[in-house]
Amino acid sequence: xxxxxxxxxxxQVKIPRGEVRIIADRCKGCGFCVExxxxxxxxxxxxxxxxxxxxxxxxxxxxxxxxxxxxxxxxDFAIYSVPLEEExxxxxxxxxxxxxxxxxxxxxx
Amino acid sequence: xxxxxTGVLTGAHYLDGDFACxxxxxxxxxxxxxxxxxxxxxxxxxxISRRFPMIGGxxxxxxxxxxxxxxxxxxxxxxxxxLTVTSGPGFSLMMENIGLAVMMETPxxxxxxxxxxxxxxxxxxxGQADMMQARxxxxxDYELIxxxxxxPQEAFDLTIAAFNLAEEYRVxxxxxxxxxxxxxxxxxxxxPADEIEIVPRRLTAIPPKEYLPYRxxxxxIPEFARAGDGYRFHTTGxxxxxxxxxxxxxxxxxVCVRRLVEKIKRNTDRIVRFxxxxxxxxxxxxxxxxxxxxxxxxxxxxARKMNIKVGSIRxxxxxxxxxxxxxxxxxKVKAFVVPEINYGQMVLEVExxxxxxxxxxxxxxGGGGVHDPNAICEAILEAAK
Amino acid sequence: MSTTVDPNQxxxxxxxxxxxxxxxxxxxxxxxxxxxxxxxxCFATALDETGVDxxxxxxxxxxxxxxxxxGYMKLDAFHTTHGRAIPxxxxxxxxxxxxxxxxxxxxxxxxxxGGNHFxxxxxxxxDLMIILVNNFIYGMTxxxxxxxxxxxxxxxxxxxxxxxxxxxxxxxxxxxxxTYVARWTCLHIRRLTKSFKEAIRRKGFRFIEVIAPCSxxxxxxxxxxxxxxxxxxxxxxxxxxxxxDTRDVxxxxxxxxxCGKFVDEERPTFTxxxxxxxxxxxxxxxxxxxxxxGLLHE
Ligand SMILES: Cc1ncc(C[n+]2csc(CCOP(=O)(O)OP(=O)(O)O)c2C)c(N)n1
Ligand code: SF4
Ligand code: SF4
Ligand code: SF4
Ligand SMILES: [Mg+2]
Numbered sequence: 159x160x161x162x163x164x165x166x167x168x169x170q171v172k173i174p175r176g177e178v179r180i181i182a183d184r185c186k187g188c189g190f191c192v193e194x195x196x197x198x199x200x201x202x203x204x205x206x207x208x209x210x211x212x213x214x215x216x217x218x219x220x221x222x223x224x225x226x227x228x229x230x231x232x233x234d235f236a237i238y239s240v241p242l243e244e245e246x247x248x249x250x251x252x253x254x255x256x257x258x259x260x261x262x263x264x265x266x267x
Numbered sequence: 268x269x270x271x272x273t274g275v276l277t278g279a280h281y282l283d284g285d286f287a288c289x290x291x292x293x294x295x296x297x298x299x300x301x302x303x304x305x306x307x308x309x310x311x312x313x314x315i316s317r318r319f320p321m322i323g324g325x326x327x328x329x330x331x332x333x334x335x336x337x338x339x340x341x342x343x344x345x346x347x348x349x350l351t352v353t354s355g356p357g358f359s360l361m362m363e364n365i366g367l368a369v370m371m372e373t374p375x376x377x378x379x380x381x382x383x384x385x386x387x388x389x390x391x392x393x394g395q396a397d398m399m400q401a402r403x404x405x406x407x408d409y410e411l412i413x414x415x416x417x418x419p420q421e422a423f424d425l426t427i428a429a430f431n432l433a434e435e436y437r438v439x440x441x442x443x444x445x446x447x448x449x450x451x452x453x454x455x456x457x458x459p460a461d462e463i464e465i466v467p468r469r470l471t472a473i474p475p476k477e478y479l480p481y482r483x484x485x486x487x488i489p490e491f492a493r494a495g496d497g498y499r500f501h502t503t504g505x506x507x508x509x510x511x512x513x514x515x516x517x518x519x520x521x522v523c524v525r526r527l528v529e530k531i532k533r534n535t536d537r538i539v540r541f542x543x544x545x546x547x548x549x550x551x552x553x554x555x556x557x558x559x560x561x562x563x564x565x566x567x568x569x570a571r572k573m574n575i576k577v578g579s580i581r582x583x584x585x586x587x588x589x590x591x592x593x594x595x596x597x598x599k600v601k602a603f604v605v606p607e608i609n610y611g612q613m614v615l616e617v618e619x620x621x622x623x624x625x626x627x628x629x630x631x632x633g634g635g636g637v638h639d640p641n642a643i644c645e646a647i648l649e650a651a652k
Numbered sequence: 653m654s655t656t657v658d659p660n661q662x663x664x665x666x667x668x669x670x671x672x673x674x675x676x677x678x679x680x681x682x683x684x685x686x687x688x689x690x691x692x693x694c695f696a697t698a699l700d701e702t703g704v705d706x707x708x709x710x711x712x713x714x715x716x717x718x719x720x721x722x723g724y725m726k727l728d729a730f731h732t733t734h735g736r737a738i739p740x741x742x743x744x745x746x747x748x749x750x751x752x753x754x755x756x757x758x759x760x761x762x763x764x765x766g767g768n769h770f771x772x773x774x775x776x777x778x779d780l781m782i783i784l785v786n787n788f789i790y791g792m793t794x795x796x797x798x799x800x801x802x803x804x805x806x807x808x809x810x811x812x813x814x815x816x817x818x819x820x821x822x823x824x825x826x827x828x829x830x831t832y833v834a835r836w837t838c839l840h841i842r843r844l845t846k847s848f849k850e851a852i853r854r855k856g857f858r859f860i861e862v863i864a865p866c867s868x869x870x871x872x873x874x875x876x877x878x879x880x881x882x883x884x885x886x887x888x889x890x891x892x893x894x895x896x897d898t899r900d901v902x903x904x905x906x907x908x909x910x911c912g913k914f915v916d917e918e919r920p921t922f923t924x925x926x927x928x929x930x931x932x933x934x935x936x937x938x939x940x941x942x943x944x945x946g947l948l949h950e
Contacts, residue, residue: 193880226668229693231839233690235678320937323942325941337742338740341742342747345946349747363733364733
């Protein structure tokens, strides 16, 4: 996100950043998350999951604001978001750091 | 364990069967009762609602008998001993949730003060025609326990027994009184609390993490955890596995329902209770229960005066039925005589167990009164021929 | 960035709802675009955010698609008989008064077959939190008419459209004495969750009606598309009017749905009335049932 003029409290206001987790095989392809994500982060993918539904995928990388609306509205508990490190200020960085955090968590398990 | 003294009204009293039943419940540790008024049972809850506030019990008059039955099943899951009381029409309404209590293995006691039926029938007059309903009234296969008292004293004693059996086997116990016993007033001796043996609710000692609500590990009765102790268990009226999770399969049905049946069947010898008198060596054995047992006693005396060898079996626990003893006797006696205030219910059990080895003679009565002892005596004479 | 998680991995248990669900029973049985799961998520979030003691929280359901909710919640959970969740819950609450007892069931269950219990529990102000998922139909049994089916809507037993007047549930609950009455659709995730949170903290008979799509039956029988289309319909036609007179919140077929919190009052509960009354009448002789339940445990 870019400001052409910085708000006065820019350094205090942090735009929350999130990362979406999709449990693809739980998804029943209802499209609620896609439709109601305020940032249009998601679309239903072309691929099928194991049950034969199209789970969502992220199209607007780095745009997720961690509002968790997708998690709230998903009737199948198949999607949620986790907060990202707040230092991430550009799309580029957040994408990278999220990738890292996922990988780190992955090795933790 | 001994009874908690707060509920025990020690002493000699003149009580009707309904009041005595209520006292029995309180002595047994019952502290939750839900009911809906119906003659001739209402005095039980009237007694309880008057005494409960002083002994830490809660009575609620529910909107109907469906609710009453559901409420006692719910209450029992908090570990409290729970009772409901009704008569024929209300008993019919309770059937579905009696099945729920069976399926969830919920200890509770259901009192039915029987009146004449079917339908509204004879609200204020005696009947004994719900005996098969007690056994088979809810749908599906199951076993449960039913008792039948013949006097106010027994209404007291056997109500305690009913609660104890409910706890021991985790089943709903049917307390099948009849209007005559419910409304007759006699001396009832209530012993001191420390002479009353009580089976308390046994809470599992297994920690929540290892606990499964229907795991039996070779036993027949699972461990009980109550709501609110951190077990976060699941229970359902659906066929379920040991986790209490629904499993819709013939295999799970076999495991789940078979155990419900077996836990009573395999313990029949321990549960069965009857009064036997001169049955060995008798030509005729009269099989009775409830008020009819007292009427039949006159008939038996009359017959004996005529030198007929008559014995008797009085059912105290009606279900499970004392099958073994009746089969034994069937090989020795000429006939069984079964008077009861209906057109043929427990007699079917006697006949089944007699299995053609001895004759079975039913002495029916449609209800609204008790038998003429002469009618029973005639049946005995006929049977002795 | 996103991560697509293999459900066989432990990561599924990292879903924020996991601590509240029996994860060994997920995926659940509900159809694609059915709204029940969303209501469950909101309820779980409310439990989370209020921080109630989950060990002392029970959930009771009757029978139906919604009736399956108890089976998925990781609480002391009771899946009872059709229509009898409220009296069962009444027993639980009175047996151990310290419990938070919630009832989660369908429209047919709670106000069809169980209607009598509903009105009486409200009248007594029984301390129960009632969540009713209204999908306007009997879902589990195949889309038969419910006491909530709007006039003209089709059901499998009203194939030519329903000609019976449905209940106006907030009005029913309010006029019977419910102390908290709200209606939301399952699209109103935040407001619904807020209502759940409020209701959890209140006492007495608390009633929350949640309009939710039954895609497989209600939507299909009425040619309304899927639950997705119904969510859009709620988006366009739900009107938030918290000051509405409950007499005016009837639901017509495919017409606007008035939502809001309609009642939020304090009135003594059954147990409070009972305790106060007996204390007054019996003084020291009164022995109330202890909050932690009845006696004679070993
Ligand atoms: C006594 C009884 N009658 C009928 C049924 C069949 N039955 C099961 S669920 C149901 C309707 C449920 O409707 P609702 O409460 O609206 O739940 P939904 O499935 O719509 O969530 C019925 C009639 C039953 N289980 N028990
Ligand atoms: S958390 Fe919010 S912004 Fe991020 S994907 Fe979900 S709905 Fe969209
Ligand atoms: S809301 Fe859930 S089930 Fe529906 S498409 Fe999104 S992830 Fe899949
Ligand atoms: S039948 Fe209807 S209510 Fe039931 S799970 Fe499917 S969509 Fe939901
Ligand atoms: Mg419904």
